[in-house]
Amino acid sequence: MRTEIDILENEILEKYPEVLDILLRDQTTQKNIIWATNNYEYFGESYLESKQIKSELITGINGDVIMPRVQKDQILQQSRVKNMAEVFTPSWICNAQNNLIDNAWFERKDVFNKEIPNEKKWKTNQAKIEFPKNKSWQDYINDKRLEISCGEAPYITSRYDTTTGEFIEIENRIGLLDRKLRIINENVDESNEWLEATKSAYKNIYAYEWQGDSLLLARESMLFTFIENYKSKFEKEPLLKSIQNIAEIISWNVWQMDGLKGVIPFSCGEIKTKTVNLFGEEETDNSFCKGCLNSNIFEHNGTYCLIMDWPNTGLKGKKIRYIDLLQNKHQSINGK
Numbered sequence: 001m002r003t004e005i006d007i008l009e010n011e012i013l014e015k016y017p018e019v020l021d022i023l024l025r026d027q028t029t030q031k032n033i034i035w036a037t038n039n040y041e042y043f044g045e046s047y048l049e050s051k052q053i054k055s056e057l058i059t060g061i062n063g064d065v066i067m068p069r070v071q072k073d074q075i076l077q078q079s080r081v082k083n084m085a086e087v088f089t090p091s092w093i094c095n096a097q098n099n100l101i102d103n104a105w106f107e108r109k110d111v112f113n114k115e116i117p118n119e120k121k122w123k124t125n126q127a128k129i130e131f132p133k134n135k136s137w138q139d140y141i142n143d144k145r146l147e148i149s150c151g152e153a154p155y156i157t158s159r160y161d162t163t164t165g166e167f168i169e170i171e172n173r174i175g176l177l178d179r180k181l182r183i184i185n186e187n188v189d190e191s192n193e194w195l196e197a198t199k200s201a202y203k204n205i206y207a208y209e210w211q212g213d214s215l216l217l218a219r220e221s222m223l224f225t226f227i228e229n230y231k232s233k234f235e236k237e238p239l240l241k242s243i244q245n246i247a248e249i250i251s252w253n254v255w256q257m258d259g260l261k262g263v264i265p266f267s268c269g270e271i272k273t274k275t276v277n278l279f280g281e282e283e284t285d286n287s288f289c290k291g292c293l294n295s296n297i298f299e300h301n302g303t304y305c306l307i308m309d310w311p312n313t314g315l316k317g318k319k320i321r322y323i324d325l326l327q328n329k330h331q332s333i334n335g336k
């Protein structure tokens with residue numbers, strides 16, 4: 001199994017046709033995700049923070065442009081702390097917090113592992129996980145989870161410790177997605193059933209992030225978590241179609257958003273409308289974003305982000321605005 005933590009965009013491009021384009025897609029705008037950081041602008045105009053991340057900007061001779069935070073140089077790391085509060089959480093803390101969720105769900109402690117806090121470690125429980133009387137393994141897979149401002153998504157999958165760069169083997173992973181996949185691995189042996197259950201697991205994991213590079217790394221990690229689990233279970237590569245399906249789910253569920261506004265980063269702004277008055281004179285009306293002026297999340301004039309409410313089977317769900325979940329106004333925008 002590969003144990004390098006930096007997933008290479010060149011490798012995705014060559015081995016898995018169309019997958020990198022899916023991972024770069026912004027499902028709200030139907031364009032690509034944007035850089036949303038000025039860290040790359042010295043490469044040229046296409047790397048300005050408002051520009052889309054195009055596959056050719058990060059592959060070929062540009063194949064090393066995007067790398068995990070732990071491999072970025074110290075000065076860049078510090079500037080990202082200052083500008084975006086980018087401090088990642090060590091895996092042992094992610095584990096302790098994810099355990100709290102499972103303690104509540106299972107109504108008992110130490111379900112997946114036992115924490116060893118003074119050594120900043122954990123010991124994985126090897127025995128098959130038992131479920132409470134009133135709950136099934138399917139209930140666990142279908143329970144929704146969200147990592148807000150996810151960075152490289154260490155709470156979702158712990159392929160590597162985002163603070164040390166240490167690679168973590170599948171059986172010792174502690175992420176919210178890793179836990180769902182462990183449950184599936186323990187309960188399903190037939191490959192079609194495994195794939196359906198795994199798609200359900202991905203449909204029920206959500207995350208958002210501002211910075212485009214971290215968002216792509218989070219999406220790639222989740223995709224490779226799928227490939228690694230499939231290979232470990234069935235001792236062969238998954239079909240390209242299955243990889244593309246999982247990438248499609250990820251591109252909806254792990255999205256680019258300014259979490260304080262519910263919109264695509266930088267999409268709010270001054271809107272100039274030109275009208276002609278009764279006397280034939282042209283008038284310009286400048287309207288500023290009310291949401292930004294009043295710090296009211298419901299009044300922005302930017303592009304509110306769409307997410308997918310998935311059906312149990314299939315990939316045709318209901319598109320909903322994230323913002324409507326905050327108002328409990330769960331409405332479909334495609335009329336279903």
Ligand SMILES: C[S@@+](CC[C@H](N)C(=O)[O-])C[C@H]1O[C@@H](n2cnc3c(N)ncnc32)[C@H](O)[C@@H]1O
Nearest residue numbers: 084085086087088089149150151210258259260
């Ligand atoms: C403290 S890091 C946490 C990352 C990850 N959840 C972890 O625990 O390791 C904060 C993350 O929030 C992102 N961020 C900062 N402001 C944001 C905003 N308004 N909306 C969405 N993400 C934001 C940063 O880009 C950064 O990746």
